[in-house]
Amino acid sequence: MTNSDNQPTLKIIPLGGLHEIGKNTCVFEYGDEIVLLDAGLAFPTEGMHGVNIVLPDMTYLRENRHKIKGMIVTHGHEDHIGGIPYHLKQFEIPVIYGPRLAMSLLRDKLEETGVSDRTTLKSVLPRENCAHWAAFFPLNIFATPHSIADSFTVAIHTPLGVVIHTGDFKIDHTPVDGEFFDLQRLAEHGEQGVLCLLSDSTNAEVPGSTPSERSVYPNLDRIFYQAKGRLMVTTFASSVHRINLILELAQKHQRKVAVVGRSMLNVIAHARNLGYIKCPRRPF
Ligand SMILES: [Zn+2]
Numbered sequence: 001m002t003n004s005d006n007q008p009t010l011k012i013i014p015l016g017g018l019h020e021i022g023k024n025t026c027v028f029e030y031g032d033e034i035v036l037l038d039a040g041l042a043f044p045t046e047g048m049h050g051v052n053i054v055l056p057d058m059t060y061l062r063e064n065r066h067k068i069k070g071m072i073v074t075h076g077h078e079d080h081i082g083g084i085p086y087h088l089k090q091f092e093i094p095v096i097y098g099p100r101l102a103m104s105l106l107r108d109k110l111e112e113t114g115v116s117d118r119t120t121l122k123s124v125l126p127r128e129n130c131a132h133w134a135a136f137f138p139l140n141i142f143a144t145p146h147s148i149a150d151s152f153t154v155a156i157h158t159p160l161g162v163v164i165h166t167g168d169f170k171i172d173h174t175p176v177d178g179e180f181f182d183l184q185r186l187a188e189h190g191e192q193g194v195l196c197l198l199s200d201s202t203n204a205e206v207p208g209s210t211p212s213e214r215s216v217y218p219n220l221d222r223i224f225y226q227a228k229g230r231l232m233v234t235t236f237a238s239s240v241h242r243i244n245l246i247l248e249l250a251q252k253h254q255r256k257v258a259v260v261g262r263s264m265l266n267v268i269a270h271a272r273n274l275g276y277i278k279c280p281r282r283p284f
Helices: 061-065 084-088 100-113 181-191 213-226 239-254 261-273
Strands: 012-014 025-029 031-040 068-072 096-098 122-123 140-145 152-158 161-165 194-199
Touching: 012 061, 025 152, 025 213, 031 096, 084 100, 096 100, 096 161, 100 122, 100 261, 161 181, 239 261
Parallel strands: 031 068, 068 096, 096 122, 161 194
Antiparallel strands: 012 025, 025 031, 140 152, 152 161
């Protein structure tokens, strides 16, 4: 598509994830280049009998597969990376950049589905730049607190201006892992001028602010102290900070921990390897 001056226009096409929870997938297109930001899945709702997962309609990408230069992943939640193995069966993505934990979880998924040869995964760190993947879309990325460790905001430097995509985020001033929202870098982009801000966070329309993850510690500490027998704790497998708090409390109250569930074992193993979860291997 071109405008009246015959210059290419920037297209931003959300294929999923707007006004819904799940299947976050966003397409950026300029000239003959397409880059993707995240590719998630959604879980079926009550009426979807026999359906295991829900994916966005990828017809547009199948038809324009020759333009795809790569993908940037903001974080490792299923609704941001869960669709990638399915899409790789339909088209190749030359390179996927993302935070270390997301890339580590994704590597397993691609191996399980037998599509790891259809892309190259590259872990990147906050404040790193990715300039060589596409002529029209150099990026820089910065740290963003979220319920899973290792989440990014992405600044995409398109020929028409900077587009900021925040990914999912929580502005937590006392984050469990000490990874603060890089508001300084966000402000720098603001001062230089931003063409478009794409920002979406669960409950963003509810007034007030979400308490820090740290605030659950005193209540859990009291429960750990008062409980006489076994203690069962449930949480999302991807809530790495919450799991870290629980393991910290188990250590403090000298309790052994038994982990149940495939996702829980998987995420804990990857997060421990990368140092996001710290606990001794032996009983204490
Ligand atoms: Zn998320």
